[in-house]
Amino acid sequence: MQFRTKARAVDLLGKGQIADLPTAITELWKNGYDAYADNLTAEVFKAQYRNLSNSIFLITDDGKGMSRNDILEKWLVLGTDSKSRAELEQLEDQETLWKKPRIKAGEKGIGRLSVAYLGYPMLMITKKIGYPVQLLFFDWRLLENFNLFLDDIYIPVEDLTSVSEVREAFYKLKISFLQNFRKREDRDGNLIWEDKQMGLREDILRSAFNARLTDDVIDTVFSDLVDLRDSHGTKFLIFEPIDQILELAEENKDEDTRESREFTISSLSGFVNPFKENNQLVTTSFYIHEFLGQDKELINGEGKFFTAEDYKSADVLIDGKFDGNGNFKGDLKIYDKLIPYEYKTTRRKFAKKFYGEIPIKLGYSQGDRKDSMLSDNAFKKINDKVTKNGGLYIFRDEFRVLPYGRPNADFLKFEERRNKRIGTYYFSYRRMFGYLELSRGGNPYLKDKSSREGLISNDPYRAFEADLIAFFIQVAKDFFSDKAEQSIFLDQKKMLNQRNKAIESDRKRETEEKKAFSRSLNAYPNKFKIYEKEYSSLLALLEQKIQKNNVAFSEIEIVLERLHQLDVEFEKLLPAIPTSFEATDLQLDRLNKYEDQIRSFNNSLKKNSAVLMTKVAEIAELRDLKINFTKNIDVYKGELEAIIYENFEVLKTKVTLLLDEYNQRANSILTGFEEAKKNALGLAFSKDDIQKQSEGIKREFEDLKKVLNETLIPLVNHVNRMSFDIDEELLQGAYKAEYNRMRDQWNQVQYTAQLGIAVEIIDHEFNVLYSRISRLLHKLDKENEIAENSDYKLLEKTFRSLEDKYDLLSPLYKINSAVSKDIRCSEVITYIKDFFDIKLKEEEVKIVVSDSFQHHIIRVKEPILYTVLINIMNNAFFWMKNSEIKEIHFDYLREEKEILILNSGQKIEEHRLSKIFELFYSNRPTGRGIGLYLAKESLLEAGFDIYATNDSSYNTLDGACFVIKPNL
The missing domain is CATH 3.30.230 (Ribosomal Protein S5; domain 2)
Incomplete structure (x- = not known):
């Protein structure tokens, strides 16, 4: 007697033992790690991507791969003990890909079966160094037939030596796989496919017939393994992946789909312990390919692990x-x-x-x-x-x-x-x-x-x-x-709570002040319109009266009094710039617009008022003028008294409230101590009791003293430090503004540091890829058939365009090694036009260059000048996007030795003219505020300076105007 094994036992050991999708993928990734892979990937290729008729799933490792013998002796043998009993390999050789021996992550010898969970049918592509590529085709649903024994199952394997043979080899595999359906009865004469399993049979056959390898799939999946003797690795291609895999490509579906997606991403994150520094034993990635050139990476791109x-x-x-x-x-x-x-x-x-x-x-x-x-x-x-x-x-x-x-x-x-x-x-x-x-x-x-x-x-x-x-x-x-x-934690937590409570209270107060300031900015323009209307009507009335012959001063006296009152009230129409906090740029912008209204009022009505007052003085007697002068003085005095009284009442109310609260808190502390005293005296019957109560009273004293030091004393000290010589609100506002600037800059510094590291890595990788593509195109160019292909011609043209851009950027990489030299500004304009050729045409921007600039020569490091100009140009494109006329002018003022770069875009507000050169300051929605800061710093180092101006003698386009001058 001996055991016989049903085929469904393998199904139970494989798909049946896998809890979920992340577990299935990680089991295969562990096998890849055990095969000395450095990179483990999972990839979803969505339908329509590169002409795919349906979505497919690919899981890959760049490990040592398998030969035909490895497949037959190991991969197709379940429960192999090579991992569970293996110690580290003794040598660094081809079996370890010449890497340090690894502790095996797999153990039971059945992890490979988790591929059955991912979908069906499956094509395994694997290659070992020095051996041909091996292809294995199988549909794991075949194991669900409970009439089949393991020795009834045939799993086809084919050699592959060239990419041109892929289709033929794949066809053979499918034909061989179909042998599993030729037998109708088992060795005992029983039907293998019963009526209730005919649906399963048809599904498997249909999937096998529909499994296709397009040219693009062959190029994507096989190109890095076939035709290269030293290539190695293993890939599992799933033609009909399960829905859960396809849902990973859907970011904004219903709640259930989104939760499943996030669960998978979270579970696949941290495959190798990320909590340890420098612990990158292997790299894992999960790509979604939906549109060419727009791949998404789920684990590292969204995981935020x-x-x-x-x-x-x-x-x-x-x-x-x-x-x-x-x-x-x-x-x-x-x-x-x-x-x-x-x-x-x-x-x-x-x-x-x-x-x-x-x-x-x-x-x-x-x-x-x-x-x-x-x-x-x-x-x-x-x-x-x-x-x-x-x-x-x-x-x-x-x-x-x-x-x-x-x-x-x-x-x-x-x-x-x-x-x-x-x-x-x-x-x-x-x-x-x-x-x-x-x-x-x-x-x-x-x-x-x-x-x-x-x-x-x-x-x-x-x-x-x-x-x-x-x-x-x-x-x-x-x-x-x-x-x-x-009490270490509780004491620290209490201290943090108190500190944060104080900060929060201050923030709430500041928020209310900011809201009040914003409300005032909304209200002032309307107030000013009413004020301006009354002032204008009074001036018209006054002009009417003084034009009458023999007009009496008493007739115009009432009008003069009201005008003078309005002159005094004029100060109330000017919003006070807050000192306890820093106004936002948006608020300052609104203030600028309001100031324009005030300026217009002063230049028109106020001037008319002065002329009328001169006429009034001409027709008035000295006595009348003295009376009017005295009344005006009284108006000023009354306004001062009103301000003083109003603020005194506020101060008196606040001081009264503080004194009342101080007395209440003080009485509460004293009452608490008095109660403790009575309790202690009531319990003191012996020497031991007195000693014990004495210690208790001391503790009570210390606790109440602590409360006093945390509540009453800080208020008294704060009031005691107050002085008419120090504007506490202004001082607090200055420190807050500085703190907020430092905090924002620190956050941006962290981002910039990360960006710098990324750029350093990407720059190296880009140069490698750039050279590789260039060599391959050069090689393909020699093959006549390919060289005449229209798609190839488009690809080559696109790459050559990229190559031109790369050449234009290359001077910018060499700032440290560059030396100052004479640069003709005519060459600068040529460079700018070449660099922005497409943008200039697409956005219909005109560059205007003066003769003086065209013939000017500037001595500076080439990369410094070009990076500055590129940054200014990019800003100009952004701020001109809504302008009817789009022009950028370059000029040189010989006497002042100044270069002007101005555009017809949006004008820079006065309060921003100096701010735009501060680190991390930007008014652009997605701006980082680094470009102009670096432009100024690099120019200063090179002996030049740059500033922005709205001076009409410079800024003739009434947009943004930048001036570069020698820093003498």
């Missing part, structure tokens, strides 16, 4: 090691305080269940901004991450163990305890981020379930789980509960 840097943003950090018997030794960082910490287990159950040493590094982020020491931006950054991906992760030999870290994988029951009493059980699963580190050698008894969905719940695991639960309960009891034995 954790990095080792995020630990710096943790309000609480646990860093140490469990010894395998329940004890912990390490450090706790609570805000900015580092505390050595040891925990001794008290467990008796599982006392002898050793599970091996387990390092832990776990950060914790406060859920409320007021409880954190982080800045607003830093808090938002880490809060976004923990909201999306927070949890306690487990990694074995640096590889993520699913499902730990997922929202529904709270295996230590943090939330369950927290729901019972939040004050006792401090830790929340969704606010933490970090890992527990397992290894196959160090923790052999903590094993994966056969479904690769968590650890087996054996005695060592239950001991491990119980120890961690007890540890976190004790840590919360020691430091974080509302009755913590040590």
Whole structure:
């Protein structure tokens, strides 16, 4: 007797044991890592992409690949023990791709079967160095037939030596695969395909017939493996991927689809432990190909997963090691305080269940901004991450163990305890981020379930789980509960709360002041219209009266009085620029427009008023003028008295309220102490009682004194520091404005630093790709048939256009090595026109150059001049987009030795003329505020300066005008 195995057993071991899509993909990626791959990818090619008739899925590794013998002896042999019992390879040779030997991530020998979960049918393409490409075609649904035995299944494999043979080889594979349907009966005479399984049979056949390889698919999938002797790797091409894979390409579908998509992205993130620095054992990517040249990368592009840097943003950090018997030794960082910490287990159950040493590094982020020491931006950054991906992760030999870290994988029951009493059980699963580190050698008894969905719940695991639960309960009891034995956390949290409360109160007050200022900006123009209308009508009336013969002064006296009152009230029509905060650019813009109205009023009505007053003086007697002069003085005095009285009443009310509140708080403190005194005296019956109550009274005194120092004394000190010689509001506003500028600049510096690093990497990669494409085009150009192809001609023309742009940019890369030289401005104009040729034509922009500029010669480093001009030109294109006339003028003023660059776009507001050269200041919606700052800095270093002006003698186009001059 011997065992016989049904084919569906493989289905149960493969697709049936895979919990979900991320698990299936990670199992295949682990196999790729074990094959010494450096890059693991998953790719969805959507229907219509490069002429595809339907969407396909491709999962790839650049590992060592397989020969035909490897496929037959290993890949098609289930449960191979080569990984589970293997030690590290002894040599760095072809089997390791000459890399350092790796600890195997796979273990059970069935991970390869997870490919069945991804869809059907499947084409495996694999190549080992020195061997031909191997193709294997199969539809895993065939295993669902419960009448088939394993030895009834035929899996076809074909060699491939050239790309030109792909279609023929694929056709052979499909024909060979169809042999599985030729037999009608098994060896015992039973029907293989019963009536109820005929639908499955038809589906498999239909999928096999519909599986096609287009030219573009062949080019994409095979080109990097075939025809190159030293190429290597493995690819799984799925012709009909499951819906869940296709949904990954849909960003804005219904709620269920979006949740599934985010779940997959989150689960595939952190494949290799990202919480460790420099731990990039392998690179994982998940691409969506929908439109040519617009590929999306899901894991790194959208994942926003954790990095080792995020630990710096943790309000609480646990860093140490469990010894395998329940004890912990390490450090706790609570805000900015580092505390050595040891925990001794008290467990008796599982006392002898050793599970091996387990390092832990776990950060914790406060859920409320007021409880954190982080800045607003830093808090938002880490809060976004923990909201999306927070949890306690487990990694074995640096590889993520699913499902730990997922929202529904709270295996230590943090939330369950927290729901019972939040004050006792401090830790929340969704606010933490970090890992527990397992290894196959160090923790052999903590094993994966056969479904690769968590650890087996054996005695060592239950001991491990119980120890961690007890540890976190004790840590919360020691430091974080509302009755913590040590008050380090609570004291710091209280201090942060008070500080943030004070800041928040100040922000609310400032917000109200800003709103009031904005409301006033809305109200002033209407007030001014009413004022202007009355002033104009009074002037008209006055002019009427003084034109009458023998007019008496008394007839015009009432009009004069009202006009004078309006002159005094004129100051109230000018909004006071706030000193306690910095007005926004938008508010300043509105002020500028309002000032234009005021200026127009002063230039017209006010001038007319002065002329009329002269005529009034001519017809009035000296006595009348003295009377009118005295009345005017009284109006001024009355206005001063009104202002003084109004503000005195405000001051008196506020002082009264403060005194009342001071007395109430002081009485509350004294009353509290008096009650403590009575209680203490009532309990003092012996020497011991007196000693005990004395200590209690002292503690009460210290507590009340602390309250007094935190509430009353700061107010008194603040009032005491106040002086008529110091404008506290102005000082506070200046510091706030400076702080806000520094904070914004720091955030931009971080962004710019990251951008700089990215550019440094991209620049190298771009140069490599650029040279490679250039060589390939040159090679293809020699092949007549290809060279005459219209698509090739278009490709070559496009690349040559890119090449021209690259040549134009090349001088800009050499600022450090460049030397100053004489540059003809006529050459500068040629460069500018070449650089912006397409933009100038598309946007119909005219460049006007004066003779003096055309013949001028400037001595400067070429890259400095060109980068400055390119930046100015780009700004000009943006601000001219809504202009009817689009012109950019270049001029040179010989006497002043100044270069002018002006355009017909939007004028720069007066208050922005100097700001636009500040670092990170920009009025463009997507501007970074770096270009003009760098332009000014580089020109200053080169002995020149640049500024913007609205002076009409310079700015003849009434747009933006920049002046470059020697910095003498």
